[in-house]
Each structure stands twice: as C-alpha cells, then as structure tokens.
Amino acid sequence: MGNPRTLFDKIWDNHLIETQEDGTSLIFIDRHMVHEVTSPQAFEGLRMSGRKVRHPELTLAVADHNVPTSDRSNGIVITNEESRVQVEALETNVKEFGVPYFAMDDLRQGVVHIVGPEQGFTLPGATIVCGDSHTATHGAFGSLAFGIGTSEVEHVLATQTLLQKKSKNMEVRVEGALPEGVTAKDLVLAIIGKIGTAGGTGSVIEFTGQAIMDLSMEGRMTVCNMAIEGGARGGLIAVDDKTIDYVRGRPMSPKAAAFEAAEKYWRTLTTDEGAVYDETVIIKADELVPYVTWGTSPEDALPITATVPSPADAPNEGKAGAIERALNYMGLEAGTPLNEIPVTRVFIGSCTNGRIEDLRAAAAVAKGRKVAEGMNAMVVPGSGLVKEIAEEEGLDQIFTEAGFDWREAGCSMCLAMNDDRLSPGERCASTSNRNFEGRQGRDSRTHLVSPEMAAAAAITGKLTDVRELLKEGN
C-alpha cells in the first residue's frame, strides 16, 4: 500500500512525468483555462514557432476581465482601446488554433473560475492551470489548480505539460462549526489575517476540518479562491459527496459508466490517515464573527466588531510604517470602530463571491430594504448562467427594487479593467479578493467583505455587522 499520502501528494504523483536532478518536475496538465489578458503573447509565441495547440479539447477560453457589464441586448462595444485589442486577439486566436471559446454573447460566458466548475470542465483529481492567480479556486474540487505566467501558458498550450518544483504540504484545519451569519468569506479573511499574505509561501494549503467540510461547494470555492492571497501556490479540499453531486450532470463532466468509473477514483482523493503535513495551522470556527479588511492588503482583516488599528500597537517598526501608510491611503483614523466607516459604493460579484449562492445570500439581506441615499451598489453575476438562474428566482427583482444596479457577467469592478471603477477617494465594500492600492480604480479604497456584509453596507451606507441589521429587522 505504500506510505500514507496527502491529497496533494496523490494528485502530484498521478501527474508526474519525470523529475530532474535539481527537483524540477514535468507534470501533465488535464485542464487549461485561457482568458484574454494573459494569452495573447502565448498564442503569438506558438504562431512564431509554427506550433499548434497540443490538446484543444483540454483547453477552454473565455473573455472576462475586459468585458463590459452594461446591457448587451444591442450588441457589445468595448470603448477602451487596450481592452478591445485583448478581447479581439483572443477571438482571433481561438479561431486560428481551434480552441473552444464562449463568446461574450454566449450565456455560458463569465469569469473563468466560475465558468470552469459550472461547465464540469473542472474535475476532481485534475491538474488545472490558467494564466491567472485565482485558479486556486478550482482546488475546492480536490484538484491541483494554480496560476501560471504567460510563458507557461505558451508551454502548456504547446505541450499540455508544465515544469514545476513540488510545493510543500500545509494544512489549515478549521475546527468546530461557523456561527450563524459567519460565512466562507469571513473564514478565509480570518485565515489570511492569521497566517499573513506570506503564510502559505511555497506550499499548497489543504483546508480540512468540520467547518470546511460543512461548507457548500460554493463556499469551498470562496475559501480556495483566496488561498493565493495567503501566499500559497494553491488551495485544496478533499472530495466528498458534495463534490460528486456538484460535478454530476454538468455539460462537460463524464456521463453514465464513465462517470461511475471516475467517481470511484475521485472518492480516493482524500488525505490518508497518518499522512504528515509540513505545517499545520489550526483555526477555531466557533470563535469567528463577520470580518472586514481595513487596509491595503488582504491580511489587514479584522472582526467587524473591532476598531481601526494604530501604528502604536504594531509589533515592530516595519509593521507600524505599513499601518500608517495604509491608514493614509485608506483615509482612516486609528481607533475608529470599523462599523462606523461610511461607504458610498458596493460591489457584489467576482470569482470569490459571484456564484448563485452568493447572490441569494446578498438578496436575502436586500429583500424589502432600500439602499442608503447616495449609494451606488452593483451586483455583477459571475456568469451568464448565474445571472439566468438568479433571474428565474427573482433575485434581480429583489435587488432592483432595493436600488441595486443589476449587471451582466464579468470581472468588472474586482479589478476595474472595464468601465466599472471607483473614482479617486471613493470607498467601497466589495466581495472581491484584493484591496490593493488602486485595485478598483486610481486612489480607490476597498474593504473586502462577504456578500451578506456587502448588502448590509449598501443598506446602511457604512460597514455594518449584518447580524445586527438582521436582528433589528429594519
């Protein structure tokens, strides 16, 4: 039977082609997702060297970062030159190289990390890459998924293999159950707040424990999505019934006997008893509350019940300087209760929180309420299919009646490569995954929150403990 192995070790071993003396390994890649930002030079490289895409059927392309989220019924116009060029290049390339592509007017279009799982392109046990750091999302399926650079995109397109050094095994074990009103997003913000943005460096993190296995597949994707913000190469969660049920019946997942055979294998995708991780971090779920970020790094995360930190409380000078810079940029004063920080913009969407379950959760808070005066709150479904399901359930009605702006699918204001952006100095409660300087537009100020917390902020006009809002019943 061999030694007990971690889930990561098993997937790695199953894809290993060869290892060189210096430890560099060649691994087979099962699934390659492609978007318009990191692929143009890769295709250009193939063209220059006269190579083909080795396995177009294992490749799936979609435009997401630059697509407009305004009404598409009268055609799609991308006004920004750079954005238009990237999307047009993708469209030319997929045609020339025979790569499956969901066009912008295809209902299946959306953020690449929402589309893959939704289509059953993402499968348990697979190696999955994309020229995008948030590829970690797909690890929720017990797959080894990570972001790669453009030159690696070219390598995978040409060979369906990748050169990699094996990462270390890290476990983040979340014991106990999440309290009512505390979500997967709060959990992952708390994890990053604890381990820091370098905490997972050099490792693949396997998330384990009751609170993780209690999560829906959507919640697990939210957690794995942000593994990269904790510095990790990828995030992973073991396969269980929920994984199998999610994958069954998807357009691109195996069918009938092939599914049954696959399921047998997928069920082996857990860490063996007695397997050893290089490092384990333990989080107690029952102590958590809703989290928000106050600064310009995802590790600047605190309970909504806390106050803005002071440079004086920092453990060292370096950290004190970082806090001071962040407070300056964010226009915040130390000691201010986090739930008193006013916001004028809200963004609900992205590959972190743009799935149907996220929209349902936000709609449950928005229902029967109105957004605060002067509030600009947008809801951007993660894909056209998410949007369709939401509309069938009447969520669009709930949002628009409450004064939210209901948009088309795309990355949108997660990183403001399209027209959706904050003005300088504007402050936003956002369900996305990065609060870096300028992330949502020049001099924009971002507070990362869950969909429930974002909806609550839209209603009250300030960062709000959603549990309080629901308790008040107003």
Ligand SMILES: CC(C)[C@H](C(=O)O)[C@@H](O)C(=O)O
């Ligand atoms: C544009 C892309 C390369 C980038 C990433 O790699 O993550 C983007 O998706 C992001 O979220 O910052």
Ligand code: SF4
């Ligand atoms: S939604 Fe945001 S984080 Fe996700 S791929 Fe798009 S830009 Fe990157």
